[in-house]
Amino acid sequence: MAILTRPKLTLLQWLGYLGLIPFILLPLLSATGLMGFGPALRLFQLYSALILGFMAGVLWPVLYRPRAARRQALVAVAFPVVSFLGFALMVPARWLVLQAALFLGLRLFEYLAGVDRRYPTYYVVLRWQLTGVVVLMHLLYTLAW
Template sequence: MTLINRLGYAGLIPFIALPLLYSQPFWLSSADIMQLYQLYSALILGFMAGVLWPVLHSNTATAAKLNRLALLAVTFPVLSIIALLLAGEYFLPAQACLFVLLRVAEYRSGLNQQYSAQYCALRNRLTLVVCISHLVLYWLVNSL
């Protein structure tokens, strides 16, 4: 397993641990765990959108297409922060949608074709776990 894979999977630890801690808070309150989760989620979405920048710099597309892709890359972290500020109790499903939409945007824009097959599979697995984590925590928040 490459370092990139290990780092990707290690990045899932908070997405798995924090929902588990939410239902049984030991060191932090449920509110603190939720705030930490939300901030981590926004950070990771911004990071994943930022990964597009090196791909854009190596892209041979027209300037107009590169400009659209650059705007697309910065849109996701901005929407994530807006959701954090305004979405309230709906932040978790909104954020899950943003993670999925980022992958869809990578496919639709053709950027995904510049990734290796191994990286595409990794991104799909990581995105799936992250989305499930958001939905599980949303369910926990609304059922406890």
């Protein structure tokens, strides 16, 4: 009888899944009344903007190719800039939708720019999983608004 063993998670997988905790925990704390809606939303927004900027920033070394570097770097930088401007100028409900679109857009940009071909399959799957949860949590938080 063969025993099925589950492969061990890599450090990147652990970090990715742990990074979802604030995206899930803050709306739950707010929904259960353990944290006020306003403070939880602000922390959610701050964390979301931070993670989007981080994810866009880590693309720079991966995207660096002399011919396409300028255009791709400008696109990668645009995601956190648009997020920041939206945060400053939009009501939270609209910003949450914008932020969900930015996370999905960043993931699609990674795919279209060929980043997926540079990473192992498990990482590509991880990125889609994480992006899916993050987008879903933004849209669910929008419904609570």
